Amino acid sequence: xxxxxxxxxxxxxxxxxxxxxxxxFLLMHxxxxxxxxxxxxxxxxxxKDIARIRANLGLDRPLYVQYLTWLGGILHGDFGTSLxxxxxxxxxxxxxxxxxxELTGTAIFMGALVAIPLGVVSARRRGGALDNFLxxxxxxxxxxxxxxxxxxxxxxxxxQFEAWHLPWLPSSGAYSAFxxxxxxxxxxxxxxxxxxxxxxxxxxxxxxxxxxxxxxxSQDYIRTAWAKGxxxxxxxxxxxxxxxILSLVTLVGLEIxxxxxxxxxxxxxxxxxxxxxxxxxxxxxxxxxxVMGTTTFAALLVIVGxxxxxxxxxWLDPRIRYR
Amino acid sequence: xxxxxxxxxxxxxxEGREFVRPPESYWRQSWVRLRENRLxxxxxxxxxxxxxxxxxxxxxxxxxxxxxxxxxxxxxxAPPFKAPHWxxxxxxxRDVLIRLVFGARVSLGIGFLTVLIATTVGTAVGLAAGYxxxxxxxxxxxxVDVFLAFPAIFLFIGMSILFRPGTLTLSLIIASVGWAGVxxxxxxxxxxxxxxxxxxxxxSLGARDLRLMVRHLLPNVLPILIVSASLxxxxxxxxxxxxxxxxxxxxxPTPSWGSMLSNAQTYFYHxxxxxxxxxxxxxxxxxxxxxxxxxxxxxxxPRLR
Amino acid sequence: MAEHLxxxxxxxxxxxxxxxxxxxxxxxxxxLDPGEILGIVGESGSGKTMTVxxxxxxxPRPGRVVAGEVIYRGRDLxxxxxxxxxxxxxxxxxxxxxxxxxxxxxxxxxxWQVGEPLRLHKGMGLRDSIGQAARMFRQVGIPEAERRTANxxxxxxxxxxxxxxxxxxxxxAPPLLIADEPTTALDVTIQAxxxxxxxxxxxxxGTAIILITHNLGVVAGMxxxxxxxxxxxxxxxxxxxxxxxxxxxxxxWSLLRSIPRLDADEREPLHPIEGMPPDLTNLPxxxxxxxxxxxxxxxxxxxxxELVALVDGQRAACWVTQAGTDLxxxxxxxxxxxxx
Numbered sequence: 001x002x003x004x005x006x007x008x009x010x011x012x013x014x015x016x017x018x019x020x021x022x023x024x025f026l027l028m029h030x031x032x033x034x035x036x037x038x039x040x041x042x043x044x045x046x047x048k049d050i051a052r053i054r055a056n057l058g059l060d061r062p063l064y065v066q067y068l069t070w071l072g073g074i075l076h077g078d079f080g081t082s083l084x085x086x087x088x089x090x091x092x093x094x095x096x097x098x099x100x101x102e103l104t105g106t107a108i109f110m111g112a113l114v115a116i117p118l119g120v121v122s123a124r125r126r127g128g129a130l131d132n133f134l135x136x137x138x139x140x141x142x143x144x145x146x147x148x149x150x151x152x153x154x155x156x157x158x159x160q161f162e163a164w165h166l167p168w169l170p171s172s173g174a175y176s177a178f179x180x181x182x183x184x185x186x187x188x189x190x191x192x193x194x195x196x197x198x199x200x201x202x203x204x205x206x207x208x209x210x211x212x213x214x215x216x217x218s219q220d221y222i223r224t225a226w227a228k229g230x231x232x233x234x235x236x237x238x239x240x241x242x243x244x245i246l247s248l249v250t251l252v253g254l255e256i257x258x259x260x261x262x263x264x265x266x267x268x269x270x271x272x273x274x275x276x277x278x279x280x281x282x283x284x285x286x287x288x289x290x291v292m293g294t295t296t297f298a299a300l301l302v303i304v305g306x307x308x309x310x311x312x313x314x315w316l317d318p319r320i321r322y323r
Numbered sequence: 324x325x326x327x328x329x330x331x332x333x334x335x336x337x338e339g340r341e342f343v344r345p346p347e348s349y350w351r352q353s354w355v356r357l358r359e360n361r362l363x364x365x366x367x368x369x370x371x372x373x374x375x376x377x378x379x380x381x382x383x384x385x386x387x388x389x390x391x392x393x394x395x396x397x398x399x400x401a402p403p404f405k406a407p408h409w410x411x412x413x414x415x416x417r418d419v420l421i422r423l424v425f426g427a428r429v430s431l432g433i434g435f436l437t438v439l440i441a442t443t444v445g446t447a448v449g450l451a452a453g454y455x456x457x458x459x460x461x462x463x464x465x466x467v468d469v470f471l472a473f474p475a476i477f478l479f480i481g482m483s484i485l486f487r488p489g490t491l492t493l494s495l496i497i498a499s500v501g502w503a504g505v506x507x508x509x510x511x512x513x514x515x516x517x518x519x520x521x522x523x524x525x526x527s528l529g530a531r532d533l534r535l536m537v538r539h540l541l542p543n544v545l546p547i548l549i550v551s552a553s554l555x556x557x558x559x560x561x562x563x564x565x566x567x568x569x570x571x572x573x574x575x576p577t578p579s580w581g582s583m584l585s586n587a588q589t590y591f592y593h594x595x596x597x598x599x600x601x602x603x604x605x606x607x608x609x610x611x612x613x614x615x616x617x618x619x620x621x622x623x624x625p626r627l628r
Numbered sequence: 629m630a631e632h633l634x635x636x637x638x639x640x641x642x643x644x645x646x647x648x649x650x651x652x653x654x655x656x657x658x659x660l661d662p663g664e665i666l667g668i669v670g671e672s673g674s675g676k677t678m679t680v681x682x683x684x685x686x687x688p689r690p691g692r693v694v695a696g697e698v699i700y701r702g703r704d705l706x707x708x709x710x711x712x713x714x715x716x717x718x719x720x721x722x723x724x725x726x727x728x729x730x731x732x733x734x735x736x737x738x739x740w741q742v743g744e745p746l747r748l749h750k751g752m753g754l755r756d757s758i759g760q761a762a763r764m765f766r767q768v769g770i771p772e773a774e775r776r777t778a779n780x781x782x783x784x785x786x787x788x789x790x791x792x793x794x795x796x797x798x799x800x801a802p803p804l805l806i807a808d809e810p811t812t813a814l815d816v817t818i819q820a821x822x823x824x825x826x827x828x829x830x831x832x833x834g835t836a837i838i839l840i841t842h843n844l845g846v847v848a849g850m851x852x853x854x855x856x857x858x859x860x861x862x863x864x865x866x867x868x869x870x871x872x873x874x875x876x877x878x879x880x881w882s883l884l885r886s887i888p889r890l891d892a893d894e895r896e897p898l899h900p901i902e903g904m905p906p907d908l909t910n911l912p913x914x915x916x917x918x919x920x921x922x923x924x925x926x927x928x929x930x931x932x933x934e935l936v937a938l939v940d941g942q943r944a945a946c947w948v949t950q951a952g953t954d955l956x957x958x959x960x961x962x963x964x965x966x967x968x
Contacts, residue, residue: 016468016469017472019465019466019468020469020473023469023470023473023478024481027481027482027485028481030485139610139613139614139617140610142557142609143561143606143609143610143613144606144609145561145564145565145605145606145609146565147565147568147584148601148602148605148606151584151587151588151598151602152598152599152602155595155598159591159592159595219730220725220731221730221731221732221734223686223725223731224731224732224733224793224796225733226686226717227684227686227722227723227725228722228744228748228796229713229714229715229745229749230714230718230748239733239736242735242736243733243735246735260474261475261476261477264474264476264477265476265565265568265569276476279477279480280480280569283480283481283484283571284484284570291477291480291481295473295474295477295478298474299472299473299477302473302474303472316735317734317735318734318735318780318782319734319780
């Protein structure tokens with residue numbers, strides 16, 4: 001039953017994926033498809049040379065042929081090669097992927113870990129001091145630019161702490177260039193970018209958990225749970241939370257594009273060597289095969305993420321499998 | 324003494340999820356509700372103030388005596404809170420205050436313009452999809468799905484490189500993704516409205532499609548549009564600032580808060596104010612528009628009635 | 629009189645609302661003996677549900693019990709700690725609710741939920757409790773009981789869910805079961821089955837039952853005694869037969885006239901009760917029923933009547949019947965004819 005449900009969701013995702021590749025391809029073609037870095041600037045090249053290079057790169061063929069060639073490559077796991085250094089785009093992406101997953105995963109995990117209990121407590125004590133404080137925090141979290149928050153944290157915990165001779169945190173990269181790479185070193189590098197990203201999730205999700213808990217707590221089956229004579233903790237964290245987590249799962253699934261996009265800005269601020277930073281740096285260099293590859297790959301991550309959220313939801317909610 | 328009891332939630336009466344065409348008094352009621360909300364008034368006041376500052380930027384320039392692009396290399400990195408540069412100067416000796424004032428033009432301009440474009444396009448698509456249904460709906464909604472599946476920032480990066488944007492192009496770029504959410508919202512609202520009796524009645528009287536959409540559906544989705552638009556402005560200002568910060572938005576030397584921050588990154592070891600002030604401006608602006616947007620939602624959203 | 633299983637005295641529950649204090653339960657007295665079935669009848673908003681929720685100490689906020697005692701087996705449940713109260717709920721007093729569609733948690737298997745009271749109160753393990761749940765399923769007439777314990781609530785029909793709710797209430801063999809309109813949300817044929825099940829349970833296990841309903845027909849068939857509530861107050865209480873034969877409160881009398889009776893003359897019209905149920909934040913003076921009462925006298929407007937024993941332990945709160953007037957005679961007599 002669950003299998004068929006998953007199959008249906010996968011089938012529905014295919015046209016979306018094709019649409020994403022078409023948009024990406026057209027966009028990149030318009031942006032930089034006729035452009036080979038440095039080519040026009042090189043006085044030694046004749047028009048004939050340029051034409052030859054373009055032909056070698058396949059840029060003289062009709063648009064749809066180029067698209068299908070590129071798509072066919074992607075389906076075989078071939079995202080092309082970088083125009084800058086000739087390395088495999090997929091190799092570049094896969095090399096950076098663990099870093100991105102480390103950062104985003106940590107932030108999502110920390111976000112959920114903190115947001116859920118905060119949301120539950122403020123739902124139970126609505127209008128209380130904590131609830132009002134969290135409303136304020138979430139509004140602030142919604143309005144504060146992540147890159148600015150990141151810069152402020154660097155200013156305080158790296159720059160000022162160092163100036164005050166306190167133990168300071170590294171502000172850039174995923175590990176130290178010299179003698180780095182150990183677990184502790186990596187953790188130190190993760191703290192600041194992780195804090196910026198998870199602060200954002202905490203401020204959004206704690207409000208969301210709160211409102212869905214408020215709704216769940218007014219349901220009849222919660223009254224049943226009370227009538228069975230169980231503790232407040234059991235009513236809240238077992239009977240109610242299991243239901244309100246369902247909607248959080250959906251929300252996180254829907255927000256995955258935002259999660260990956262938000263990660264990009266933080267990666268840039270903290271020089272975190274993930275996919276976002278790769279795309280950003282290569283975009284500035286007009287390395288459009290890499291940008292196309294990362295965009296498609298990120299969209300693929302989004303689609304897979306949505307799919308996972310759907311499946312997780314179906315797994316958590318027994319009612320959905322039969323729909 | 325009476326023993327304590329667990330706090331059980333009383334189910335709140337959720338009526339009025341469905342709503343028929345808003346009566347005239349709907350607008351007045353919403354307006355009264357908005358005016359009664361003091362936080363909303365304060366936030367609205369801040370937004371209004373910033374808008375006035377943005378529009379009057381060239382006038383403000385006169386008493387300050389500095390232009391936003393005017394350099395003074397003999398007086399760079401001047402610290403803040405001292406005359407004549409109350410918020411200090413940057414690496415080229417440009418006055419931070421007047422640059423912030425001109426930056427408001429960029430931020431607010433993009434915020435409102437983008438919302439306008441995205442809402443217009445999204446409403447048109449959503450109305451068409453919801454009204455015509457069948458394959459029109461199917462095709463349009465698949466396209467919407469594609470745009471919602473994109474991590475938007477990657478698209479922005481690509482487009483920004485192509486267009487080297489000014490205010491209008493940056494708005495178009497952000498709106499090119501933003502319309503999809505509006506379209507989905509309007510479509511679902513249209514679907515519920517379409518089943519209403521009065522729609523069928525008007526239709527059977529032979530009203531033309533376009534007329535039906537504009538005269539009957541549009542006024543009904545208007546409350547939801549107002550809510551989504553007022554909540555959208557703040558988020559768009561944030562996105563635009565992020566793009567400026569990444570160097571993909573408004574190009575130097577035009578002052579924008581995001582690009583000021585981006586510049587300041589290099590110098591914040593010795594001149595932290597260059598980081599603090601532009602970020603604060605973004606924060607205050609987005610906070611005010613968001614608080615105002617929340618209040619508008621509370622006052623206008625028919626689903627919360 | 630020997631000690632009752634449950635005795636409630638002067639129970640009062642109030643809600644603070646924007647329009648002032650709302651007294652949902654107003655000085656309610658009631659008692660219950662083992663194996664007895666007590667029916668509580670009244671319109672919606674009359675305080676039936678709030679009365680039993682007050683007994684269970686499960687009044688939704690902002691409501692709270694402000695006065696009275698609930699003596700259960702010698703202990704005042706209003707005073708005990710929340711910890712002690714938890715041990716009473718589900719173990720000593722079980723409760724089943726009106727809408728079986730929404731009263732079971734959708735994300736847990738039915739067997740898991742039905743066995744939960746055993747795990748909470750009897751220290752039983754997961755496997756044993758689900759095994760016991762299957763036995764209870766058989767007891768309440770759920771076919772294929774073993775297999776059904778692995779189902780989720782949405783895989784059950786409405787009647788099956790209510791059976792599961794009853795099974796859940798009975799797993800711990802509580803001396804007292806409170807059933808809040810257990811059949812209202814069900815089809816008529818299913819209703820009869822569920823009521824039959826409750827009656828069997830009462831006779832077989834000696835479980836005392838409080839049955840809340842707005843259906844007097846249900847009371848007639850099921851209950852030993854009957855209590856009628858109006859505007860948060862008990863207006864009449866007594867043995868079912870006695871109350872049906874000679875109601876001593878005009879509200880009960882009106883209720884009985886407003887239901888179709890099999891033995892009634894076909895030409896005799898039904899008499900719906902005139903007027904609106906009262907606004908609890910703004911109750912009429914004196915007897916709360918007086919604006920709708922065809923028998924009212926000046927005293928009803930001025931002074932609130934107390935619940936007083938009249939005949940055979942039948943009690944009513946009415947100045948008219950306390951003065952010795954027979955409602956049936958008075959209604960047919962000319963003196964009251966123009967007022968009905």
